[in-house]
Amino acid sequence: xxxxxxxxxxxxxxxxxxxxxxxxxxxxxxxxxxxxxxxxxxxxxxxxxxxxxxxxxxxxxxxxxxxxxxxxxxxxxxxxxxxxxxxxxxxxxxxxxxxxxxxxxxxxxxxxxxxxxxxxxxxxxxxxxxxxxxxxxxxxxxxxxxxxxxxxxxxxxxxxxxxxxxxxxxxxxxxxxxxxxxxxxxxxxxxxxxxxxxxxxxxxxxxxxxxxxxxxxxxxxxxxxxxxxxxxxxxxxxxxxxxxxxxxxxxxxxxxxxx
Numbered sequence: 001x002x003x004x005x006x007x008x009x010x011x012x013x014x015x016x017x018x019x020x021x022x023x024x025x026x027x028x029x030x031x032x033x034x035x036x037x038x039x040x041x042x043x044x045x046x047x048x049x050x051x052x053x054x055x056x057x058x059x060x061x062x063x064x065x066x067x068x069x070x071x072x073x074x075x076x077x078x079x080x081x082x083x084x085x086x087x088x089x090x091x092x093x094x095x096x097x098x099x100x101x102x103x104x105x106x107x108x109x110x111x112x113x114x115x116x117x118x119x120x121x122x123x124x125x126x127x128x129x130x131x132x133x134x135x136x137x138x139x140x141x142x143x144x145x146x147x148x149x150x151x152x153x154x155x156x157x158x159x160x161x162x163x164x165x166x167x168x169x170x171x172x173x174x175x176x177x178x179x180x181x182x183x184x185x186x187x188x189x190x191x192x193x194x195x196x197x198x199x200x201x202x203x204x205x206x207x208x209x210x211x212x213x214x215x216x217x218x219x220x221x222x223x224x225x226x227x228x229x230x231x232x233x234x235x236x237x238x239x240x241x242x243x244x245x246x247x248x249x250x251x252x253x254x255x256x257x258x259x
Contacts (some may be wrong), residue, residue: 005081012073015075027067028064028067030071030114032244036235037250040225041236046059057177071114085105087168089103101138102136102137102155104134105133107132110126110127137181149184151192154173154174158172158175163176163200191215191216192216195214196213210225211228212226
């Protein structure tokens with residue numbers, strides 16, 4: 001069974017009681033609010049998805065209070081969805097199905113809430129491409145186990161058929177995460193790939209002219225921006241993710257770095 005929840009996607013609306021949960025929470029200041037040093041302009045956008053709402057200016061920054069309201073509403077939406085997920089799990093328990101049911105909780109993208117001069121998604125940065133992923137596999141997974149291994153969304157399907165004892169009919173691009181469920185701290189030397197275009201077709205009538213391709217290992221994040229007409233690399237980004245989960249300095253944009 002596949003169950004989808006639209007929230008916390010825009011618009012950030014949820015029942016009042018979830019908004020009230022964060023009535024006294026102060027979310028300021030936004031961490032890592034400024035663009036990474038030496039980052040190319042093509043890596044960014046003007047957060048057109050958010051600017052489509054009437055209380056958001058068509059250009060420029062938004063006020064501190066509006067930032068607070070947006071972040072509070074985002075968290076309210078997350079809490080609302082948490083409760084809906086809890087209802088599904090409680091029903092599995094009531095039906096006695098929990099012990100032979102595999103549960104995968106995942107999201108299709110991450111999100112910016114003002115960090116790096118960005119709102120919403122549509123980038124190759126860590127905050128937009130890092131997704132929630134929780135797998136509950138009875139008799140396999142370690143209860144409460146956590147792993148910092150680099151995995152991808154395409155690993156979910158190979159994991160599911162592996163856990164169900166189903167052999168793949170053809171070669172798959174992803175890799176089963178079943179070993180990580182049994183041993184979260186095991187050595188895992190894989191990398192993750194992502195890509196995003198400019199301009200983004202969903203918010204413009206223009207066709208993409210550039211594509212950004214990213215590879216992420218446990219320490220670094222590297223992006224190349226290709227011109228789709230000439231197939232030439234026009235910009236590069238390299239970020240040390242050991243220092244921060246929000247990219248701060250583009251090492252590829254510095255001289256004499258040796259990289």
